[in-house]
Amino acid sequence: MAKVDIVRILGALDLDDVESVVDINCGAPELAIALHHRYGCRINLIGVAPGGKLDRVNEGKLSDYLRQLSEAGIDDTAVRLVTRWGNLKPTDVLLSINSFGARHNIKALAAIMDKVFHPQSRLVIEVRKGSGTYPFLAKYGGCNTLIAPTDKTNGIAVMSVEPKNQPVGEWSEIAQELAGKNGFFTDCGEHSFLYVPRGDTLVVTFDNLDIAMTKREERRPWGFSFIESEGWSMLGVMANGWTWFRDDAVVAEFDRLRDSGFFDQFKRVVFYGASMGGYAAAAYSAAAKGSTVFVISPQSTLDKEIVPWEMRYKKVWSRDFSGHYGDASISSQTAADVHLMYDPYV
Structure with missing residues (x-):
């Protein structure tokens, strides 16, 4: 898993306000904590199977994630586990660390991205070299690579959703x-x-x-x-x-x-x-x-x-x-x- 540089990511987000964050498969507790402390945002947790469908989060991983949030002083009311498609709402920041883009094919995440992205959304993603992540994300917006992926290590990128031209x-x-x-x-x-x-x-x-x-x-x-x-x-x-x-x-x-x-x-x-x-x-x-x-x-x-x-x-x-x-x-x-x-x- 690539090292997550919290300070660089917060700067690359270029957002004045963040109301909600969605963390896929509980992959980025440290970043979710930093975002909550910085913006006071809600933290939504979702489990996503490799094929892209909503799934249960591993209980051990979820328990450890919630423990870290509690130790960081984050109240339970700021955290929500989303298990139903209808409860998945547009979000300001989507986190995919040690998940899609690195371990799983990014294309499988398309339906969820289409569901949660709005014109000012950001995606923080871990990228494996040769995964096809960058060409796929190009249709959604522009990527700012913070750490370039190599043959031995994954990279980190922040994608900003580009507003769509309106009639x-x-x-x-x-x-x-x-x-x-x-x-x-x-x-x-x-x-x-x-x-x-x-x-x-x-x-x-x-x-x-x-x-x-x-x-x-x-x-x-x-x-x-x-x-x-x-x-x-x-x-x-x-x-x-x-x-x-x-x-x-x-x-x-x-x-x-x-x-x-x-x-x-x-x-x-x-x-x-x-x-x-x-x-x-x-x-x-x-x-x-x-x-x-x-x-x-x-x-x-x-x-x-x-x-x-x-x-x-x-x-x-x-x-x-x-x-x-x-x-x-x-x-x-x-x-x-x-x-x-x-x-x-x-």
């Missing part, structure tokens, strides 16, 4: 209704802009369409309800996929809004986002000089010439991070205030 027609109808007569909805193809006018404070948010349409019952941009309750105006920028909002059409639209004086009508303009959206909020804040920026765990750029060590977001490597909105650490310098929130332990 824009349904979102277009929702957005146009939200915009009303005084707002606007601009479809830029891969991205869109929704403006909802209210008060003299404007909040500009950045979100992924797949998450908004599949993970939120109200199907609204990130922060919509809170911004509405405060009586603030909103400009919601949506991406249909992992784009980091690097698109000539997005650049052109922010330039148009800037040059038309759109931002000047507000007493206060706030740019707000997390991770990919955090990058965009900081980068595009240059369109409204003197604005306030609130970002959670952002990146400054994914330009490989500047950050050759960044291996988590291979999907976006082909995007152009040049131009006046390219490097968020530079373009955000025109803001009056930048508030950056991050976890110093990951």
Whole structure:
């Protein structure tokens, strides 16, 4: 079994919140404990037979697992043994250590992966060289290899599920209704802009369409309800996929809004986002000089010439991070205030 580097895995997850973890065949008690202590998440345990069907967990292994959790101070109410298919719910982190990918064929896990993955899920997996794990996982998302598998030892990888492209027609109808007569909805193809006018404070948010349409019952941009309750105006920028909002059409639209004086009508303009959206909020804040920026765990750029060590977001490597909105650490310098929130332990 490969050595599990807890600190590296927590960093590679790149998640601000984890509500639930599913551990396959009780393979990663130390990691489950660390995740619970870090996020306060629920720990769900499932037994899976080599063929991929739910099965009983070995009683001795389960007893030892529960003992370790108890000794770590984790209450019984935070742990659940899932034995029925109907009780298996979407999860934030799926753990497959010393199991599928290493001991069993990863393809057999497809039905469970399809059941538990949502647009922001992560898979922590032990990988045996030559197992075919990487080609199989490519259809789900991008893998960040923390320890490369060799002929003698297994490796460890963290896979991030890639949001699926959503039909824009349904979102277009929702957005146009939200915009009303005084707002606007601009479809830029891969991205869109929704403006909802209210008060003299404007909040500009950045979100992924797949998450908004599949993970939120109200199907609204990130922060919509809170911004509405405060009586603030909103400009919601949506991406249909992992784009980091690097698109000539997005650049052109922010330039148009800037040059038309759109931002000047507000007493206060706030740019707000997390991770990919955090990058965009900081980068595009240059369109409204003197604005306030609130970002959670952002990146400054994914330009490989500047950050050759960044291996988590291979999907976006082909995007152009040049131009006046390219490097968020530079373009955000025109803001009056930048508030950056991050976890110093990951």
